[in-house]
Amino acid sequence: MDRRAFFSATSAAAAATTLPARATPKKGRGKQPPLKARLGHQFGALTEQTAAWVARFGLDAICTRPVIADPARLYPTVDELKVMLDIADRHKVKVEIVDSVLLQSSDIDKEKHAGIVLGLSPERDREIEAFQNHLRNCAATGIRCIKYNMVSLTGVPRLEEVPGRGDTVYSRWNYREALAKNPPLTRAGIVNEEAFWERTNYFLERVAPVAAETKVRIACHPEDPGMPRPGYRGISTPLGTFEGMKKFIALHENPWHGLNFCQGTMSENLERPNDEIGDVIRYFGSRKKIFNVHFRNIRGKRDDFVAEMFPDEGDVDFVKALKVYREVGYEDLLMPDHAPKVIGAGADSGQRENFAFEFGYIRGLIQAEQHVV
Numbered sequence: 037m038d039r040r041a042f043f044s045a046t047s048a049a050a051a052a053t054t055l056p057a058r059a060t061p062k063k064g065r066g067k068q069p070p071l072k073a074r075l076g077h078q079f080g081a082l083t084e085q086t087a088a089w090v091a092r093f094g095l096d097a098i099c100t101r102p103v104i105a106d107p108a109r110l111y112p113t114v115d116e117l118k119v120m121l122d123i124a125d126r127h128k129v130k131v132e133i134v135d136s137v138l139l140q141s142s143d144i145d146k147e148k149h150a151g152i153v154l155g156l157s158p159e160r161d162r163e164i165e166a167f168q169n170h171l172r173n174c175a176a177t178g179i180r181c182i183k184y185n186m187v188s189l190t191g192v193p194r195l196e197e198v199p200g201r202g203d204t205v206y207s208r209w210n211y212r213e214a215l216a217k218n219p220p221l222t223r224a225g226i227v228n229e230e231a232f233w234e235r236t237n238y239f240l241e242r243v244a245p246v247a248a249e250t251k252v253r254i255a256c257h258p259e260d261p262g263m264p265r266p267g268y269r270g271i272s273t274p275l276g277t278f279e280g281m282k283k284f285i286a287l288h289e290n291p292w293h294g295l296n297f298c299q300g301t302m303s304e305n306l307e308r309p310n311d312e313i314g315d316v317i318r319y320f321g322s323r324k325k326i327f328n329v330h331f332r333n334i335r336g337k338r339d340d341f342v343a344e345m346f347p348d349e350g351d352v353d354f355v356k357a358l359k360v361y362r363e364v365g366y367e368d369l370l371m372p373d374h375a376p377k378v379i380g381a382g383a384d385s386g387q388r389e390n391f392a393f394e395f396g397y398i399r400g401l402i403q404a405e406q407h408v409v
Contacts, residue, residue, distance in 0.1 A: 076369030110166035300332025321364030
C-alpha cells in the first residue's frame with residue numbers, strides 16, 4: 037500500500053465514531069457456552085522465588101520474562117527461554133505469555149531503546165529485527181504470545197494518590213488538572229496522529245507477517261490513559277480510543293495480531309464505562325482479537341477517573357463483564373492489574389498481598405460463572 041492510499045484508508049476508518057449496535061439475543065438458544073476464561077498474572081523476571089509465589093495461588097498460567105545475560109541484547113535466546121521454562125516446570129507453573137524487551141510502557145525520556153516509537157532509522161530497524169528474533173525464539177520453545185506496548189512515550193501518567201479501602205492508596209487521573217501543571221514536552225517533541233500511524237504501520241508491516249509465520253501472537257496494550265486531541269505533552273494517543281483500537285487491529289490484519297485487552301484502560305477511555313464496556317468486549321472478542329485481559333476496575337470516566345481500585349468496588353460490574361467474555365468464547369487469561377498500594381509496606385508496597393485478594397476474587401467469579409447453565 038502506498039503512502040497516499042494508506043492514509044486515505046486510515047482516515048476513512050477513523051470517521052466512524054459510534055459503538056456498534058448491541059445485537060438482540062435470539063430466543064431458544066438453550067444452554068450458554070461454557071466459560072473458558074482462566075486465571076493468570078503478570079510480573080517481572082521468573083525466578084525460583086517468583087515462581088514459588090505464583091504457584092501458591094494455583095494460577096492457570098502467567099506472563100513473565102526470562103533473565104537475559106547480555107543487557108545490550110534486545111531479545112532472549114532460546115537457551116534463556118528454556119531456563120525460564122525449566123524454573124516454571126519445577127514449580128508446576130505454565131508460561132503462556134512473555135513481555136517484549138522493547139516497547140514497554142515507560143516514559144520516553146527514560147527509555148534507552150526507542151527507535152520504533154520515535155520513528156528513527158536505522159535504530160528502529162535493528163529493534164524490529166530483535167522483535168522478530170524474539171518471536172522466532174518463542175516459537176522454538178512453545179511460547180504462544182508476546183505482550184507489548186506501542187505507545188511508550190509518556191509512560192502511564194497519574195496524579196497524586198488518594199486514600200483507599202483500609203490502609204491502601206489508589207492512583208487517579210484528571211486530564212485538565214494534569215494539563216494545568218504545564219508538563220513539558222518529552223524528547224519525542226510533537227507527535228501528531230499521522231506520525232503515530234506511520235510509525236505503527238512501519239512496525240506492523242514488518243512484524244505481523246513474522247507473527248503469522250511463527251504462529252506466535254503479538255498482543256498490544258491500549259494507551260493508559262487515552263487523551264483528548266491534541267494529546268498530552270505533545271503526544272497524540274490514538275490507541276486511547278475505541279475507534280483507534282479498531283483501526284489498529286485492521287492494519288496488516290491476521291489471526292496472530294491483536295490486543296492485550298486492558299479492561300481497566302478501556303474503561304478509563306469511555307464516558308460510561310459500565311454501560312459501554314460490554315460492547316467494546318463484544319467487538320474485539322467476537323473477532324478473536326483479545327489475546328489477554330487485564331481485569332482491572334476504576335471509578336470515574338474518560339479524562340477523569342477518581343481511582344483505580346480493587347475489582348469488587350469499581351464502577352464496572354465484573355459479573356456482567358465476565359458474562360460477555362463467556363458470550364464471545366474468550367478462552368485466555370484474566371489477570372489482575374495495578375493492585376492498590378500500601379504506604380510504607382516495603383519493596384512491593386503491599387501489592388503482593390493485595391494481588392492475593394484479587395486472585396481469589398477473580399477465581400471465585402470464574403468458578404461461579406462456570407456453574408451457570
